[in-house]
Amino acid sequence: MTKGNDISNKTELSPEQREGLLKALKARFEKNMNRHEGLEWANVQARLEANTEKLWSLHEMERTGGEPDVVGYDHKTGEYIFYDCAAESPKGRRSVCYDRAALESRKQHKPQNNAVEMAADMGIELLTEEQYRELQQLGNFDLKTSSWVVTPANIRNLGGAIFCDRRYDTVFVYHNGAESYYAARGFRGSLRV
Incomplete structure (x- = not known):
């Protein structure tokens, strides 16, 4: 196996992990609408599903206690911006x-x-x-x-x-x-x- 394959295996979530992460992110998004007024979860989810390599990073944020949530949207790039939103430092x-x-x-x-x-x-x-x-x-x-x-x-x-x-x-x-x-x-x- 090449080193590149090792990295992709390390950073790829199982279907169960992906589903659990998306469920947690959606629940947090809906509970904290003040953090992202005017944004819709369906659009965030579509962006996440189109950029699955980023799901691993969000999973790591979640796994270490960061409670990531959407805090903004970049109109120039079309990117959603996530910050760690845990009450205390993760x-x-x-x-x-x-x-x-x-x-x-x-x-x-x-x-x-x-x-x-x-x-x-x-x-x-x-x-x-x-x-x-x-x-x-x-x-x-x-x-x-x-x-x-x-x-x-x-x-x-x-x-x-x-x-x-x-x-x-x-x-x-x-x-x-x-x-x-x-x-x-x-x-x-x-x-x-």
Whole structure:
């Protein structure tokens, strides 16, 4: 088997997994219409069925506790935009440092993984600070947890990384050493389909 076939097998859902995922996404979509006013599930489902390779990424978002939901539509590309909409930072993605360089810089007590590579492996993007703030317009997220967000190169080059949360009805942006990790900090992702 070639390496390419290994990848496609890894990222292909069984019919049962696909059906379960679509059912969960539809239920969440219908329960949270405020996140995507004016959009219809039938159109989202048609787009998902035409781009089945993206279902695996949505499955990974779901499997790790992200509760992905549609938060927008790009009229130029025809893509639906999904964000992790779990109330708190996804449980299956917490206790991670920011990126590979940060992970390798730790001499002891290394976390299991890092946010940047986990997102890439899942086929999703970390939310930017702007996207995080957009998400917070749709509800109250990360009232007890925090989420790494894309860090500007100038901050990362100096050893830092940024994360966000919501406290006191306000979205805060903080900094930490990129190698730090906490049980209550994970990351949220986005996916365009």
